[in-house]
Amino acid sequence: MRTRGFEIVSKYEGQGLQLPKRATVHSAGYDFEAAEDTVLPSIWNTFFKHDRNAPIKGITPVLVPTGIKAYMEDDEYLQLTNRSSNPIKHFLILPNGVGIVDADYYGNEDNEGEIFFQLLNFGLRDKVIKKGDRIGQGIFLKFLKVDNEEVSKNSRKGGFGSSDAH
Template sequence: MRSRGFEVVKKYQNAQISLPERKTKGSAGYDISCAVDIIVKKKTFEFVPTGIKAYMLEDEVLEVYPRSSLSFKKKLVKLNSVGIIDSDYYNNPDNEGEIMLILYNYGDEDVLIKKGERIAQGIFMKYLTVDSDDTKVKRLGGFGSTGN
């Protein structure tokens, strides 16, 4: 039985997308890369595709953090600070569960992110629920769908 991991979404099956990996034995985060060359224009934001999705146990979450070099080297910040990838985001009907990052360019020049460039780190975590939690609603959409 599979516990947790990454897969390439169908849209990028033939695009030579690298699955996230830890660079050292002591690393908590799996490095996540950009799926395509993309330009983030100055003072604007872009949805940056990764071409990957994550599967995990029902009581787990993947937390996605920007790489520290993104801000001081490229003048890019991740708009929602930490991305939360829920277990039921995997294979959702809207986007197959592709992990996307919203990056804002606060600099004075356009920034090119190259395909394969590491832009984030993902850390799998267990989470807890309260005793009275009896949520039975199922996810029906993709990115931002539970905010309604």
């Protein structure tokens, strides 16, 4: 019986992706790699390459695809975290602090449950993430429910960011 693990989404089958794995025997997190080359523009471009007559759009994170989906038990989630070296060596942060992948995200109709890492580049130059570069970690965790919970009848209808619709 399968309880938790990773699979490659069909869009990336046969493209040489590796499933996430732990770097050492005692590592908590599974290292995720980028599924394709992605450019992360420097946030400073927003300020210094800006046309004075155009409105500033703001700083927008880039979604870096992994080509990976995760299955897990109903009372678990996958916590997406930054690699400890990303801010110091590569000037990359997760603007949302951590990402949460719910069990019902797996196999959703919009994107099959593909996991993405939101990243911001606060370095002075654009950063190119190459296919296969380690971009973040995932840790499987159990969660608890409160007594007398009013159980929602809603079910996931889409992919990334879809559970915020009311």
